[in-house]
Amino acid sequence: MAEAGVKTDEQEKQEETVNKNVISSGNTELDSRIGGGLPLGSLALIEGASGTGKSVLSQQIAYGALQQGLRVVMFTSENTVRSMVKQMDTIDMSVLDFLLIRRLRVYPVEFSQGGQDSSKYLLNALNAEENADLFILDSLSVVAGSITSSAILQFFEEAKQLCDQGKTIMVTLHPQAPALMEQLRSLCDANLVLETERDGQKLVKMLTVAKIRGASSVTGAIVGFDVEPGWGMRVIPISKARG
Ligand SMILES: Nc1ncnc2c1ncn2[C@@H]1O[C@H](COP(=O)(O)OP(=O)(O)OP(=O)(O)O)[C@@H](O)[C@H]1O
Ligand SMILES: [Mg+2]
Numbered sequence: 001m002a003e004a005g006v007k008t009d010e011q012e013k014q015e016e017t018v019n020k021n022v023i024s025s026g027n028t029e030l031d032s033r034i035g036g037g038l039p040l041g042s043l044a045l046i047e048g049a050s051g052t053g054k055s056v057l058s059q060q061i062a063y064g065a066l067q068q069g070l071r072v073v074m075f076t077s078e079n080t081v082r083s084m085v086k087q088m089d090t091i092d093m094s095v096l097d098f099l100l101i102r103r104l105r106v107y108p109v110e111f112s113q114g115g116q117d118s119s120k121y122l123l124n125a126l127n128a129e130e131n132a133d134l135f136i137l138d139s140l141s142v143v144a145g146s147i148t149s150s151a152i153l154q155f156f157e158e159a160k161q162l163c164d165q166g167k168t169i170m171v172t173l174h175p176q177a178p179a180l181m182e183q184l185r186s187l188c189d190a191n192l193v194l195e196t197e198r199d200g201q202k203l204v205k206m207l208t209v210a211k212i213r214g215a216s217s218v219t220g221a222i223v224g225f226d227v228e229p230g231w232g233m234r235v236i237p238i239s240k241a242r243g
Contacts, residue, residue, distance in 0.1 A: 002153065011062050013092075016071050017039045017220040021039060021040055021069065022036045022037030022039050022040065022063055022069060023037050023038040023039075023040060023061055023065045023066040024037040024067070024167060024238040025037060025038075025057075025061055025064045026060060026063050026067055026231075027060060027064075027232065027233060027235070028123075029069045029233065029234075029235040030060070030223070030233055030235055032207055033201060033207075033209070033218065033221055033223045033235060034192070034212055034215070034218060034221075034223075035212045035214070035215025035217065035218040036215065037064070038061055038168065038170070038190055038210065038212075039168075039189065039190065039213050039214055039215075040133075040166075040168050041163050041166055041167070041168055041189075042168055042169075042188075042189035042190045042213055043159055043160045043163045043169050043171070043187065043190070044168070044169065044171065044188060044189065044192070044214075045171055045173060045184055045188040045190070045191045045192075046058065046096050046170060046171065046172040046173070046189070046192050046194065047138070047172075047173055047174075047175055047181070047191070047192070047194065048174070048175075048191045048194030048195060049146075049170070049174060049196070050174070050197075051174065051196060052194035052196050052205065053205055053207070053225070053227060053233065054077060054139060054141035054172035054194055054196055055138050055139075055140060055172070055192045056091065056227050056232060056233055057161070057172075057192070057194065057207070057233065058074075058136045058138045058170055058172055059087070059088050059091065059093060059128065059232075060093075060138075060232055060233055061134070061136070061170060062074055062095075062134065062136055063088065063093040063095065065074050065133065065134045066095065066098045066104055066169075068101060069103075070103075070133040070134055071078075071103050071104075071133050071134070072098075072103065072104050072105070072131050072132065072135075072136065073104075073105045073106075073107070073129055073134070073136070074104070074105070074106045074107070074125040074135075074136045074138065075107050075109050075122065075132035075135070075136065075137045075138070076106060076107070076108055076109065076138050077108075077109055077110070077138070077139055077142050078107060078138065078139065078143070079106070081099070081243060084106050084108075085099065085106075085137065088197075090229055090230070091227070091228075091229065091230070091231060092230050092231060092232060093121065093232065099148070104125065105129070105132075105153060107126075107139075109122075109127070110141050114143070114146070115146055116145075116146065116147055116151070117147075118142075118143045118146055118147060118174070119143055119147055119151055119152070119154070119155040121127035122137070122143065122155070122231070123159070125160050126159070126162060126169070127162070130168065131165075133167065133168060133224060134161075134167075134168045134169075134170070135167060135169045135170070136169075136170045136172075137169070137170070137171045137172065138170075138172045139171075139172040139173060139174065139240055140152075140155075140159075140172065140173050141152040141172075141173055141174040143155075144173060144174075144176055149176075149177060149179075149180045152180060152184070153180065153187075156171075156184050156187050156188070156199070157187065159171070159190075159193070160187055163207060168227070175205055176230045179216075185210065185211070188211070188220075189212075189213035190212045190213060191211040191212075192208070192209060192210065192212075193207070193208040193210050194206070194207055194208075195208070196208065203225070204224065205224065205225050205226060206222055206223065206224055206225070206238070207222070207223045207225060208220070208221070208222050208223075209221045209222075209223070222238060223235055224236045224237060224238040
């Protein structure tokens with residue numbers, strides 16, 4: 001029998017296997033709330049209105065993936081390369097070295113320029129990055145605003161095929177039409193919903209685990225969090241979050 005706090009060989013082996021199959025957020029508390037991390041090979045949809053934490057969460061996952069030795073490509077409609085590095089620095093995620101050795105590539109994109117063809121350009125760009133393990137698209141909202149619902153759905157279907165080939169793709173999106181959201185959610189392997197609730201004077205940030213493939217035990221879990229300079233997402237008890 002193992003002493004309390006000392007892991008048996010079996011436990012260590014299990015954890016190793018688990019860790020190889022998921023992308024950690026680099027934040028142990030957050031990982032445990034989402035079932036260990038983001039499973040490799042998933043298509044993940046992060047939904048939320050402005051200011052709910054989509055970019056911070058995707059930066060956490062990107063940083064966690066880099067720490068695990070994975071190659072990450074970020075398409076951003078919100079940042080330049082410089083502002084992305086700066087933003088991540090403020091939450092204690094230094095990515096400059098990863099950029100220099102090209103384990104991280106950041107592509108600022110003006111999705112609005114592509115009009116109806118923007119999702120095709122984006123898919124071509126994903127296909128061109130053969131060496132990448134994790135793609136982050138933050139955010140797809142501008143693309144979604146300039147193409148039809150069926151084109152958005154088709155984009156997700158094609159992204160899903162890339163995931164079947166082993167890529168992990170994380171897409172952030174402002175909520176769209178409910179019928180479309182339903183279809184997108186059912187296509188995705190992971191679906192995290194970010195919300196900000198007003199509670200008196202206080203704004204409360206919450207992450208709901210709507211779905212994570214292979215981690216049904218955490219389905220429906222609600223995690224309260226704050227974003228803190230020099231730290232990033234800090235999980236806080238819901239009661240405290242609500243004040
Ligand atoms: N470095 C930081 N230090 C402290 N707070 C931060 C930091 N970066 C972001 N925040 C806060 O975290 C929250 C979430 O920001 P984030 O940019 O992730 O939102 P978002 O969902 O991506 O919004 P949008 O849809 O407008 O892009 C905001 O309240 C923001 O002010
Ligand atoms: Mg954002």
